[in-house]
Amino acid sequence: MSLGSFIKKQFIDVLQWNEDTEGVLAWRFPMQDFEIQSGAALTVRESQLAVFVNEGQIADVFGPGNYTLTTNTLPVLTNLKNWDKLFDSPFKSDVYFFSTRVQTGRKWGTPQPITIRDKDFDMIRVRAFGMYSYFVTDPKLFFTKISGTREVYTRDDVEEQLRGLLLATMASSLGGANVPFLDMAANQALMAQQVKGDLAEAFGKYGIGLDEFNVASVSLPDELQAALDERIAAGMKGGLGADKMAGFTRFQVATSVPLAAQNEGGLAGIGAGLSSGLAMGQVLAQGMKEAIAPEGVATPAAPQAPATAPAAEVPIADRLEQLKQLLDKGLISAADYDSAKSELLKKLIG
Numbered sequence: 001m002s003l004g005s006f007i008k009k010q011f012i013d014v015l016q017w018n019e020d021t022e023g024v025l026a027w028r029f030p031m032q033d034f035e036i037q038s039g040a041a042l043t044v045r046e047s048q049l050a051v052f053v054n055e056g057q058i059a060d061v062f063g064p065g066n067y068t069l070t071t072n073t074l075p076v077l078t079n080l081k082n083w084d085k086l087f088d089s090p091f092k093s094d095v096y097f098f099s100t101r102v103q104t105g106r107k108w109g110t111p112q113p114i115t116i117r118d119k120d121f122d123m124i125r126v127r128a129f130g131m132y133s134y135f136v137t138d139p140k141l142f143f144t145k146i147s148g149t150r151e152v153y154t155r156d157d158v159e160e161q162l163r164g165l166l167l168a169t170m171a172s173s174l175g176g177a178n179v180p181f182l183d184m185a186a187n188q189a190l191m192a193q194q195v196k197g198d199l200a201e202a203f204g205k206y207g208i209g210l211d212e213f214n215v216a217s218v219s220l221p222d223e224l225q226a227a228l229d230e231r232i233a234a235g236m237k238g239g240l241g242a243d244k245m246a247g248f249t250r251f252q253v254a255t256s257v258p259l260a261a262q263n264e265g266g267l268a269g270i271g272a273g274l275s276s277g278l279a280m281g282q283v284l285a286q287g288m289k290e291a292i293a294p295e296g297v298a299t300p301a302a303p304q305a306p307a308t309a310p311a312a313e314v315p316i317a318d319r320l321e322q323l324k325q326l327l328d329k330g331l332i333s334a335a336d337y338d339s340a341k342s343e344l345l346k347k348l349i350g
Contacts, residue, residue, distance in 0.1 A: 042062060043067075051143060119179070129217050
């Protein structure tokens, strides 16, 4: 070792961290040969903690303040080494500084949908996004389980692990919440509250405190959202008995009209289709009446058509009138109406 290096080492007697770099959570103080002079000064600023590590074993933790490193300020280290020279010579140790400032505005999200159990839908897959903030609370746990002996440990390093914890905790918390997903999606504060408690416990195992957690948006995969929209549009969540069935029947008729033009025969056969649909609707309505009738009260039987009677074909004039009604209600376009009308007229004229 050169004379300059030797002299420089002897005058390293102030240990402190200015936190010059943003986003650093743990920083090891650089020392020549890892030697600390007896009587050296240690400065720990507010929002910091300092940890002494001797031969891989944590010896002491210092909170904010100024300290002179002697046997009075390092009782644990003294006991570990059983030194009897009162630190007359330099002693070897590592000093790590930890930032306890709150790391705010950290984003979280679900790159892929997570699967959760739901009270209404049994199993669903959801995406969610939001913000959270955290801080180091226990440097011993953080050092032994997360940062280790690295010279610098940043929040980017730790957040890769935190995101995995967050997603696993969210799936577990929401799955066991017994709160319907639709209720939580409508009240994102409720969803955040449901997850926050379990997430704080998971973070705490690594010496990290959860400061804030919020949910900014929740969404379902496209195919599940489409199915949910169809269910809502059909009115399946409202009404009772025949009202519910009537709403669903109207919805099915309305959604089937645009598809008719894609089938063989175009819209020319839509009149006969509607006629059959009305007959089916009468059968369903009769079944609903029987299902909801009070016990013991007989319901009048629907008139039975002769089994051998052939189904009467709807007159072309009536089918043309039905097409005109669909056009007036905006259920078909003018082009579809003209095309279907032309085909019906061909059949009528021959």
